[in-house]
Amino acid sequence: AQSVTQLGSHVSVSEGALVLLRCNYSSSVPPYLFWYVQYPNQGLQLLLKYTTGATLVKGINGFEAEFNKSQTSFHLRKPSVHISDTAEYFCAVGDTVRRALTFGSGTRLQVQP
């Protein structure tokens, strides 16, 4: 069985600050890991994904995440956030056995001017 835990349901930072959104996963087989962003009244947009290979993954809009197998983590970060990054962020895990994704409960990021 798979599961995802996102620590911190709400995060508020100032524009230009570094932001770190935490994600820990559980999977009985090698995982695929994803971060999605959801703007109000919209579907989910893929930010980045990890399947195999390099553990530091770069995505769109300046976001990056690092896969850490020993800590079963896939934290998302951005060195300098913009007001337009205000949205909800979801971490998800999948694998080659079960095609469906298991999502965390999300972290709402609020970027203050």
Place this chain on the structure above:
Amino acid sequence: GAGVSQTPSNKVTEKGKYVELRCDPISGHTALYWYRQSLGQGPEFLIYFQGTGAADDSGLPNDRFFAVRPEGSVSTLKIQRTERGDSAVYLCASSLQRDQPQHFGDGTRLSIL
């Protein structure tokens, strides 16, 4: 190009009624997924199609829920005898192949009165 299209965007109906939600995936995408997102939660898997067949329907909550994809493209999620607890945003996603990232539609917001 065109993304995943879901119709209607909003649906309000009375308890006990039957509803159909439609998903038009990205052209050429063989894999199609339905998820349900309750307020303040991450999406939860309902059913996955590979081509015309339901490869995994383990997420359907009960036998009131059913989905079809008769020609391997458009899919319809059907809910019989709706209950107030069925109120949620129903998201559809598609991917080019089984192991490719999923692309999401904007969802159908279903409200059961």
